[in-house]
Amino acid sequence: EAQVTQNPRYLITVTGKKLTVTCSQNMNHEYMSWYRQDPGLGLRQIYYSMNVEVTDKGDVPEGYKVSRKEKRNFPLILESPSPNQTSLYFCASSSLRDSGNNEQFFGPGTRLTVL
């Protein structure tokens, strides 16, 4: 089954404790992206990647890191989480090869709470 998976689905942590949220897709998509969703603000793009070793900032990259060492994986790293990073995080992927079929597919989300 074609899908985007994220782990963990729920995470409660404390300020300053480094964490990684994993994202994996099995559709051989070139494009992967991370978003955060906050009430009243909607979804905002954090980082995206056009292919292996190619990443770029979205609208809200501060406090986050990403890497794209393999095509299927795109982990989100919070080196020193703070309470304002408490949010619902989504990973997404899409094809860039087929210009007529480049819809984004989303993972189930990771609810992060930073105390």
Place this chain on the structure above:
Amino acid sequence: KQEVTQIPAALSVPEGENLVLNCSFTDSAIYNLQWFRQDPGKGLTSLLLIQSSQREQTSGRLNASLDKSSGRSTLYIAASQPGDSATYLCAVRQASGTYKYIFGTGTRLKVLA
């Protein structure tokens, strides 16, 4: 800077009614526009994708239109059902050369039985 607006923020309709959801964007230089559905506590499900060169797309009871010159897209839902209750989001991908996506804040739809 691209801004995407969805009005109204919430909508309640009786079952069976045809309805239109609106999505407006300020910069017409877009690559595509995608409509999503989000159920409470869940991820986003893609509904329709319209390329910048297209005027509309249809899937079952759903029809999405795009008017780039006026910066608007509409999602038409025919014969609404209680199962259509969800939040509907639109997202634009900026024109070729960038891979950024900008989302609207969504319209929360409730279809009453």
